[in-house]
Amino acid sequence: MPNYDEKTGIHFGVISPNSICQETLQDLCFGSNSSDPYWENMIQEIKDIVSEMIEGTAYTISDDAKNQIIDVLTDDLSNGYENPDGQMDYETSEYTLHISGDNFGIFVIKSPYYTFTKQCSPCAPGAGDLDNPILLDTIEQKIPNFYNVFSQDNHVKAYCLPKEFFDSEYSKIPYRYYRVDNDKEEITPIIEVK
Numbered sequence: 001m002p003n004y005d006e007k008t009g010i011h012f013g014v015i016s017p018n019s020i021c022q023e024t025l026q027d028l029c030f031g032s033n034s035s036d037p038y039w040e041n042m043i044q045e046i047k048d049i050v051s052e053m054i055e056g057t058a059y060t061i062s063d064d065a066k067n068q069i070i071d072v073l074t075d076d077l078s079n080g081y082e083n084p085d086g087q088m089d090y091e092t093s094e095y096t097l098h099i100s101g102d103n104f105g106i107f108v109i110k111s112p113y114y115t116f117t118k119q120c121s122p123c124a125p126g127a128g129d130l131d132n133p134i135l136l137d138t139i140e141q142k143i144p145n146f147y148n149v150f151s152q153d154n155h156v157k158a159y160c161l162p163k164e165f166f167d168s169e170y171s172k173i174p175y176r177y178y179r180v181d182n183d184k185e186e187i188t189p190i191i192e193v194k
Helices: 022-030 037-055 063-078 143-151
Strands: 013-015 088-091 096-099 106-110 113-119 128-133 155-159 177-179 185-187
Touching (some): 022 088, 177 185
Parallel strands (some): 013 128
Antiparallel strands (some): 113 155
């Protein structure tokens, strides 16, 4: 899978879980919009196996009975289930995020915002490193020209998270960001350059 959106050409952004607000991270992992990809795959596999098994018999079994069988198996498997490495997915109408299980990072796969960053390498080749943004005092008004100049220098346009994902007391937003739909700058944070 390439680390960019083939439709828009914008690269996926990757940011450390430690860079965002920790309460927000908890919501990303355990909130109503999060899901465990291992659990979801396991449930789908159970549904497929039960459906195959029922279709392979000469008996007619109602959908209600089939669902009861799936529920019994699911309940039995849920006792003591633990996500093996902590991977989680988070999805809303605006965002699609993947939290890697090795605490490597949060992949921003879809967002209404983007920024300019250096590329991740070699852990997520081609993705934009949101913890390593391009730190410039000003960015030209014409974003496409800016992008063309820096795309040759291992820099990419990458989906990013807005200020709501950060906590001003503990985690400061490390980059400037722009709307995908109109290229307008949303925020220009004060960035301390070391």
